[in-house]
Amino acid sequence: MASGPVAPFGDRIGTLRNDVRGAGLDGFVITHLPNLRYVTGFSGTAGAAVVTPGRCTLVVDFRYVTSAREVLARLPDGLLDLVLVDRTYDDSLTDLLRRSEASRIGIEGASMTVGRFQRLSTTLALPPSGGVSGVVTLVATDRVVERRRAIKDAFEIETLREAARRLSLVGREMPAFVREGRPEQAVAADIDAAIRAAGFERPAFETIVASGVNSARPHAHPGPRRLEAGDGVVLDFGGIYDGYCVDLTRTLHVGRPAPKLLRLAGAVREAHAAAIAVVRPGARPSEIDAAARDVLTRYGLAEAFGHGTGHGLGLEVHEDPRISKLPGALPDDPVVPGMVFTIEPGAYVEGLGGVRIEDDVLVTGDGCEVLTDVPIVG
Numbered sequence: 001m002a003s004g005p006v007a008p009f010g011d012r013i014g015t016l017r018n019d020v021r022g023a024g025l026d027g028f029v030i031t032h033l034p035n036l037r038y039v040t041g042f043s044g045t046a047g048a049a050v051v052t053p054g055r056c057t058l059v060v061d062f063r064y065v066t067s068a069r070e071v072l073a074r075l076p077d078g079l080l081d082l083v084l085v086d087r088t089y090d091d092s093l094t095d096l097l098r099r100s101e102a103s104r105i106g107i108e109g110a111s112m113t114v115g116r117f118q119r120l121s122t123t124l125a126l127p128p129s130g131g132v133s134g135v136v137t138l139v140a141t142d143r144v145v146e147r148r149r150a151i152k153d154a155f156e157i158e159t160l161r162e163a164a165r166r167l168s169l170v171g172r173e174m175p176a177f178v179r180e181g182r183p184e185q186a187v188a189a190d191i192d193a194a195i196r197a198a199g200f201e202r203p204a205f206e207t208i209v210a211s212g213v214n215s216a217r218p219h220a221h222p223g224p225r226r227l228e229a230g231d232g233v234v235l236d237f238g239g240i241y242d243g244y245c246v247d248l249t250r251t252l253h254v255g256r257p258a259p260k261l262l263r264l265a266g267a268v269r270e271a272h273a274a275a276i277a278v279v280r281p282g283a284r285p286s287e288i289d290a291a292a293r294d295v296l297t298r299y300g301l302a303e304a305f306g307h308g309t310g311h312g313l314g315l316e317v318h319e320d321p322r323i324s325k326l327p328g329a330l331p332d333d334p335v336v337p338g339m340v341f342t343i344e345p346g347a348y349v350e351g352l353g354g355v356r357i358e359d360d361v362l363v364t365g366d367g368c369e370v371l372t373d374v375p376i377v378g
Contacts, residue, residue: 007155010079012039012148013056019144020051026102027052028144029093032111034315035145037243040080041071048089050096050105059092061085090116094123097136109140143320150312150320151338156244157362160313160340163241164360164371166198170237171248171374178233178252184209184222191237200239204247204317208236215251215354218307218346229255232265232353234346238317245317247342248372249358261355264301264347268355269376271295271345275309275323279343279361279368282334285310285323292345293325304347304354312341313360339363340371 016039020028030036030049037043039051040058044067048059058080060068068082085092097105107117117138124136152160170191177190188209195203210220212231220234227233231254238247251265275292289309296305310323321331323341335341339362346356360371 007041008153009039009041009075011153013051013079015148016051016145017053019148020106021053023106023141023144025104025106025139025141027097027100027104028106028141029097029112029138030108030145032108032145034319035108035111035149037315038145038149041074042068043243046089048093050093050100052100052102055081055100057081057083057096059083059085059089059096061089090120090123094120097124100136102136104137104139106141106144107138108144109142112140146320149314151336152314152340152362153338156314157338157340159242159244160246160360160362161371163200163239163244163246165373166200166241167195167237167239167246167248168373170194170198170239171250171372174235174250174252174374178227178235178254180227180229180254182227183224184211184214184227185224187227187233187235188222191235195237195239198239200241201243202240204238204240204245208234208249210234210354211254213351213353216348216350216352218348218354218356227254230257230261231255232257232261232355234354234356236356236358243315245313245315246360246372247313247317247344247358248360248374249344249346249356250374250376251355251357252377258352260349261353263299264304264349264352265355267296267299267301268345268347268357271305271347272343272357272359272376275343275345276359276361276368276370279335279363280366281336281363284332284334285321286325286332288323288335288343289325292343296345296347299347301347301349304349305345306348307346309345310342312339314340335363337363337365 028051044064188207209222211233215234236249271292278291292309308324312319344358348354362369
């Protein structure tokens with residue numbers, strides 16, 4: 001972004017050090033690329049970082065030397081070191097960890113493969129040579145960085161607000177794309193072009209255009225089917241702006257839809273409003289989900305709503321928090337100010353069609369701010 005708050009990488013590195021120390025570890029290896037970008041500012045298709053009490057070291061290969069040096073140039077002196085891969089990433093990581101004087105190092109259990117973990121662990125368990133430190137033990141951790149990413153800082157909130165504003169402009173173009181006789185694929189191509197024209201790096205995921213009976217499939221792929229009079233059309237699309245993802249869904253109609261489809265749209269619209277109304281600090285994800293689900297249940301549509309009510313947004317299009325009815329399987333910690341997530345109830349009836357309405361919300365001190373702004377029709 002041209003101006004405004006700067007991402008506080010120093011604070012993020014310091015917080016990670018405290019979290020690692022609190023977990024009884026001497027250091028931490030970052031291999032999940034969104035986490036790497038969050039902590040260091042580096043973005044690429046490969047890379048890693050080693051964070052210890054005294055150093056934060058970015059590890060990249062020759063393809064990213066220039067990009068990595070540009071990252072370092074934007075940061076305070078001494079905040080981040082750079083190591084270039086000589087042979088393989090694992091060789092470089094092994095060497096760094098051997099020289100770190102750390103004995104217990106955390107790794108990201110959700111992103112490092114079992115094979116890689118075993119190879120590194122086996123190598124690091126061998127007796128050291130060449131005057132480096134002793135044996136290093138790798139310890140699998142869960143969501144150490146992701147927990148912090150769930151609460152956005154001022155830089156992230158400003159970025160997401162701007163991204164949502166731009167995506168809303170795209171959303172307001174949708175009625176011009178949805179016309180009788182147009183193939184779903186052509187509508188999707190128009191949406192993708194509009195996303196790029198609005199200043200996004202790229203779509204955040206494959207755009208969904210599902211018309212008529214296809215709309216009863218929540219994640220239908222756009223195909224050759226042509227829009228027909230009376231169709232409902234689910235349009236689900238998103239963009240990546242300055243690395244951050246936003247997401248929006250509207251269901252439009254071609255001409256006058258059948259009364260059953262209008263009833264479905266009304267139920268989902270009511271469920272969407274009910275969920276947003278309970279978003280506030282202290283509300284649990286399961287409570288937000290229940291607000292939407294209870295409305296659809298009253299309409300006899302409990303079985304027609306099979307997915308969660310929302311998901312977190314940030315450097316990934318699906319991240320914490322998860323707004324779901326399954327607190328036993330997912331964290332159900334209360335939402336707090338700074339969290340950004342979608343509210344997207346839907347109902348899908350085979351042979352009739354489906355409706356989904358999605359907006360992005362920011363939890364504030366006393367409620368929530370709806371970041372996306374596109375009229376809901378139908």
